[in-house]
Amino acid sequence: xxxxxxxxxGRVFISLQQIWQVPQLLTxxxxxxxxTVRDTEVPSYFRERYVCTGYRPLNQNWRYxxxxxxxxxxxTLNIWTHLVAFLVLLIKLCQLTETVDFIxxxxxxxxLILVLSSLTYSAFxxxxxxxxxxxxxxxxxxxxxxYVGVAQYQYGSAVVHFYYAVDESVHGLVSGIFMPTATIxxxxxxxxxxxxxxxxxxxxxWICQVVCSFFFTCPLPEVCFPGCSWNRxxxxxxxxxxxxxxxxxxxxxxxxxxxxxxxxxxxxxxxxLFVGLYTCIQIKDCHIYLHQSKSLKNALKHELHAGLVFGC
Numbered sequence: 001x002x003x004x005x006x007x008x009x010g011r012v013f014i015s016l017q018q019i020w021q022v023p024q025l026l027t028x029x030x031x032x033x034x035x036t037v038r039d040t041e042v043p044s045y046f047r048e049r050y051v052c053t054g055y056r057p058l059n060q061n062w063r064y065x066x067x068x069x070x071x072x073x074x075x076t077l078n079i080w081t082h083l084v085a086f087l088v089l090l091i092k093l094c095q096l097t098e099t100v101d102f103i104x105x106x107x108x109x110x111x112l113i114l115v116l117s118s119l120t121y122s123a124f125x126x127x128x129x130x131x132x133x134x135x136x137x138x139x140x141x142x143x144x145x146x147y148v149g150v151a152q153y154q155y156g157s158a159v160v161h162f163y164y165a166v167d168e169s170v171h172g173l174v175s176g177i178f179m180p181t182a183t184i185x186x187x188x189x190x191x192x193x194x195x196x197x198x199x200x201x202x203x204x205x206w207i208c209q210v211v212c213s214f215f216f217t218c219p220l221p222e223v224c225f226p227g228c229s230w231n232r233x234x235x236x237x238x239x240x241x242x243x244x245x246x247x248x249x250x251x252x253x254x255x256x257x258x259x260x261x262x263x264x265x266x267x268x269x270x271x272x273l274f275v276g277l278y279t280c281i282q283i284k285d286c287h288i289y290l291h292q293s294k295s296l297k298n299a300l301k302h303e304l305h306a307g308l309v310f311g312c
Contacts, residue, residue, distance in 0.1 A: 033064055036073050046133065048074060056133045065131050078129040086122035089115060110163040117149075117156030124149030144194050151190035158182035 039047045042055045054074035093115050102112045128146035132139045162178050
């Protein structure tokens, strides 16, 4: 019996050794593959933030990019995560075909659409990350194809949710607009991703930051009503000192439901320490509340007086 076990272990060990030798064998089979380059040697739109090396050189033959599947570079993780997902989904589809009749059973068609859209999305992503580094044209074409797969996956998810997850009472209300809306949103998502991929590199990053911060800093309502504008600092202060008051109540509920568990695991002293810590937090929150309330009342009086003066 021991001899049989040792022979089995030896076979497994030899198999693992052979698997680990596959990348080296592929490297020896293709010794002419050029090494990766730094970010300064590729166009700006190929660069990833904080990734300084590991880029594949441009304008190589297609064989190089296919063999780079087994090379270590900046897209290796992206390629293999999508490739493994594709293989898992393919195996799952083969298992489903043994138990589900996708041809005759119409109720299974949404599931088939989801699985096929997932396979399409994963396959297009593998192609984009594997071959998108050949040239400018290949970069845009394959990544646009990837975004088509993303939109297809979004549409498949919408189909499954509509036919499997939507309540029967709601189904009749949204049946006329749900799928057309999902189709339009999927197309807009694809167009938006393609536009962002094509135009994002021509705009400095600080422009996007300024546009985003505009909605948080530009006081448009205050400009329209100069006399009765609510100070943004007042509103921010209200949220700040209200958050701890509501948040600490979560700890109280957690302790009330799991107090016995904490006592058994850590002892009564640790449980008492938790109660004491919670009490200190409540005292601190009350102090913040009282201090901020006074400042808030004074600010409100000032704002109200200003509004009356300006006739607002």
